[in-house]
Amino acid sequence: KEMTVRDALNSALDEEMSADPKVFLMGEEVGEYQGAYKISKGLLEKYGPDRVLDTPITEAGFTGIGVGAAYYGLRPVVEFMTFNFSMQAIDHIINSAAKSNYMSAGQINVPIVFRGPNGAAAGVGAQHSQCYAAWYASVPGLKVLTPYSSEDARGLLKAAIRDPDPVVFLENELLYGESFPVSDEARDSSFCLPIGKAKIEREGKDVTITAFSKMVGYSLKAAEILATEGISAEVINLRSIRPLDRSTINASVRKTNRLVTVEEGFPQHGVGAEICTSVVEESFGYLDAPVERIAGADVPMPYAANLERLAVPQVEDIVRAAKRACYRSVALAAAA
Amino acid sequence: KEMTVRDALNSALDEEMSADPKVFLMGEEVGEYQGAYKISKGLLEKYGPDRVLDTPITEAGFTGIGVGAAYYGLRPVVEFMTFNFSMQAIDHIINSAAKSNYMSAGQINVPIVFRGPNGAAAGVGAQHSQCYAAWYASVPGLKVLTPYSSEDARGLLKAAIRDPDPVVFLENELLYGESFPVSDEARDSSFCLPIGKAKIEREGKDVTITAFSKMVGYSLKAAEILATEGISAEVINLRSIRPLDRSTINASVRKTNRLVTVEEGFPQHGVGAEICTSVVEESFGYLDAPVERIAGADVPMPYAANLERLAVPQVEDIVRAAKRACYRSVALAAAA
Amino acid sequence: MSFSATKLAQPLTLNTTALITKQEGLEVYEDMVLGRTFEDMCAQMYYRGKMFGFVHLYNGQEAVSTGFIKLLKKEDSVASTYRDHVHALSKGVSARAVMSELFGKKTGCCRGQGGSMHMFSKEHNVLGGFAFIGEGIPVATGAAFTSKYRREVLKEADCDHVTVAFFGDGTCNNGQFFECLNMAALWKLPIIFVVENNLWAIGMSHLRATSDPEIWKKGPAFGMPGVHVDGMDVLKVREVAKEAIGRARRGEGPTLVECETYRFRGHSLADPDELRDPAEKAHYAARDPITALKKYLLENNLASEPELKAIDKRIDELIEDAVEFADESPFPARSQLLENVFADPKGFGIGPDGRYRCEDPKFTEGTAHV
Amino acid sequence: MSFSATKLAQPLTLNTTALITKQEGLEVYEDMVLGRTFEDMCAQMYYRGKMFGFVHLYNGQEAVSTGFIKLLKKEDSVASTYRDHVHALSKGVSARAVMSELFGKKTGCCRGQGGSMHMFSKEHNVLGGFAFIGEGIPVATGAAFTSKYRREVLKEADCDHVTVAFFGDGTCNNGQFFECLNMAALWKLPIIFVVENNLWAIGMSHLRATSDPEIWKKGPAFGMPGVHVDGMDVLKVREVAKEAIGRARRGEGPTLVECETYRFRGHSLADPDELRDPAEKAHYAARDPITALKKYLLENNLASEPELKAIDKRIDELIEDAVEFADESPFPARSQLLENVFADPKGFGIGPDGRYRCEDPKFTEGTAHV
Ligand SMILES: Cc1ncc(C[n+]2csc(CCOP(=O)(O)OP(=O)(O)O)c2C)c(N)n1
Ligand SMILES: Cc1ncc(C[n+]2csc(CCOP(=O)(O)OP(=O)(O)O)c2C)c(N)n1
Ligand SMILES: [Mg+2]
């Protein structure tokens, strides 16, 4: 049986709100409008305006309010209409949320979830298309999750809401409408995924491809194409960027000896750079080829559809990179 | 003849303001107070309150105002009392400044400098000690400079002010009072350093150490210690994090075959990760040992002096890492 | 503490008789029809898949854009939001250039790089469409700062340029709005803050979002005149605009103007628009600013039916032409992807021969297609 | 638009005679002396190198902290800024715990991890010292939101807790202040916004930073009562505080209180304090709130000289004891470096045996010393 990512998120919210009256949702248009992307559909009717709180357009203000509410053990879920807008609230995410448990020596933990669509959508231009995974996942005190499938969405959102620490939960607008099969187990209201564990979406032995969010789907498609050409790719859905599941990644690379990292964000200081470095740190001797890093182009997102397509990784880019990784040996690289 | 970094910055500002009436300084306490760290000492008296503008405490507001002024070809220098506070203005740095030249297809360039102390100071706790180099240097449209010495400070600040693009200029509070020899050439008002060029502060052949800002000094000290133990370290002062001088870094690693990266910021998605990855991309076959990444501890900065010392790299950490890199071969790593 | 808030707290009362000459009347009418017709065409083109992403139309609010912008000089500046097509048109950007931009074509005012929410025109001093709430306000304030700086520091005595910042009711709860009211008043900047209060921020009613719905009152609270005006009446808007622009131009400081208006369509073309009361919509539809102006012009013998029809027709043709132009224009070249990130891309892979960096395959490491 | 701003715009007039019982008077006196003596000792200790970084003292402003906080219940919350020692003390955190924190010792209220600008106490509902301008205001508003939520959603009928947010005049130009005034009024939250207007923000005079220096007026502008009070008179502050706290507790919503006060020292211990006029300093020194209270207590026969002297002495001893305690306390253990980053550090290198991650050398890749 299938379920869209939208329904997965909606049901996860619903179940956690129903299980714990301390959980509430706040943000712009989450109530009467049912969410800009309808993730909160039906929740206002069910839980009322005190628990599904429409806020004025004050990212700094309402995020800080959410954080303050979490100081006292409420469990706010703060929706950013898109994560781009979280830039106006980033001081609270970093200082008031991420650092408080440490500064207070564990007296004040901050069980809050910041969620909303992240990264490139379609045709929305330079300001609305940025990926914030690398920024947030550089910050001690934050956990950063990036669901891909409906199972991810349900299991990780429920985990995030139950977690005692601040979690940045990065969704993807273009996945909201996608359907994925969801097992009975994953439909159960007790379902929950562990934070910090990657999922091997497809096993393989020739090359490891790491990806998160929408790029997992692209990587799976690339793996299919590669299979027809005799290359067996292992696709890792990172699920969590912080903590990063270094052991799953390294175990895979120790098996395949080749690594391609895929992300839609900007390349410099990106998730790919971190993964490459952690593999160099832990499995240097196992690498048979330079790591191939696929990322968004190092430009603000252009509006024009043809340029936009060029600015984010496509399936064929992943295929090409994987092939490069497979055909190029250390010796060759040294000669390059 | 020596000059402090403070005087280097002050003289660079003074000369550029004197050379171009479109250059002005704005920020909190830059005028009557002469700057929270006295970088703007004497400028109010010399250029008056219209060009040395004390602002209310409104990082979002005054940064946006600076950006708007730059749209029309004024050349604002926006001082953040510390770069930590730039989080409240980051939307304007990223969206209004960095992306406008692109979105407007080159119609509106933004010649603005955002400057102030960045990173850890001493005893100022978790909120006042963050390094923003990696965040800003991930963003297309921004240039990010990190001076170390007085020559750097003068040459890079003058370059930043003259540059037609937005420049994030990351100083270090603990360096302000340090003195460095400054050549006559570098004292000349025409002096200017190229943006995007690293400087080899010390040549060596056994291991490359990359660093920026205060860590350059630490790396040089480490190199001295290493020299006494027969290890010849090449120390690269990055000067510019974006653009990153990949060719200087790679050329050095192709010579030494070993790399240690040093920074005070958080490790994940940091400058070290990017450097490691760019070396893996370009010089994989030349690496004889895993890259050693030295960074700040993955924790908010603690206040207590003894913990604070543990949280940022010390000279001995660099020495130890360089030795690890030198003694460990590929084969050893593979067996680890 | 010499500033008296209460004195300014009275909305100005206006006398709208004989407010406009025939020529002005026709110009104003034409600009409003241009805005309306352009936006209607955008809706069509969006549904035909010619434009994409978020497209926010301006229908119903034309009196505000026209009322203010047509009184500006070319050197004066305008800052807008994601709902920016019509501000750009009023300021003089051609319908062709805007439509092409929306089609994502090379002939667009930003060569297809900006898109619906990001209209820029250096020539026409359109400072940009700012897609984030509040962003445009400080940038506009900075432009006003520049005018003052040019006059007072650069000694350009004739620089009396003013800046107009447009934004919505929902934006007036955002901190940047207040920060800039304060600084603009403190520094007496030549800016007009124009709130287009269309009563809704997407699906959030203004009354649910704000503790004191009378936005104009924030003017006096921050040391500047605050004015409320019927934003469906272009002549009233013009009167208020004239006074505010004059004040700014004379160096007497900023004004906050709240225009009560209404959008006749959903928030964006993706908005199902289910929350607004049909009665409310009907109420404002009956106050259509174009219909009202038409009536005024006819009743005051400032224009004849055929004259107005001729304008309607000319605009229809102009928009048809813009669509055709946009449709036939080429897509941006692949090289544009990497251009314009920097005014000076030195260090970012530009070749030693000075050739542009997009020629250099090493420019964007980690890039997808390049 | 039923809310009338003008009605609330009148500062409350107060009658300060017989405002306090003997016991209250002595408690208030003791708290103010505690704050003053503690801060004076901090200055000494800073110059002796026992504490470091930025240390912002509260001398001169004691009437505000004492006037408000001593009227609070333990369950009520307080949010502060970098100038937070005395708020923590008034709220009940021991001088030992605060002093030790400043010394960077394990026995500090945050085990040395917070420091001067970041006092937290869960037990005493000190929500934190927030070192960034404005930050504490939304967090405090969120705490007030929680009180309301607990009463209305969690049905804790007796939850009438209120929150008091303290911040400075300079902070009142920052957008977050206004965003929260709006939301607190809109949602009728049990919060009191207390502005400690000491006329200066570091070296920026309030008059140079704001277009309307009367901060209390922003209350009515945002739909809540605004009150101005002499912040050097603890009895007046108490009266205003009582009313505002009562209003919040009864669920009648927020209040903005502007306390006119003065800091007797530089902005921080690193501030040369060269810009403030000596005459201004002298003027406020003459209004020392502790001297004033002392005079009042004596004149009204609420206390005798020896009684007050005894308090002074007790406090002196308390502070001496705090210093001794802090001095003798151990430094934080090395293991603290990696503790408390998360309440649940699972995934961050915690061992399979459940032992804390700081034991695991692989926890922080890229770490300096560990
Ligand atoms: C910082 C930020 N937060 C949220 C949004 C999403 N958003 C886009 S338009 C809008 C409503 C704006 O309402 P208003 O200011 O009244 O302008 P209108 O659309 O009515 O013209 C919101 C919340 C945004 N663009 N930027
Ligand atoms: C966002 C931010 N910007 C700048 C600063 C630096 N800063 C620290 S205190 C201060 C002045 C604050 O003045 P005020 O609000 O009047 O409080 P006071 O210090 O007088 O108690 C400034 C600008 C900061 N801490 N946070
Ligand atoms: Mg609106």
Ligand SMILES: [Mg+2]
């Ligand atoms: Mg102050």
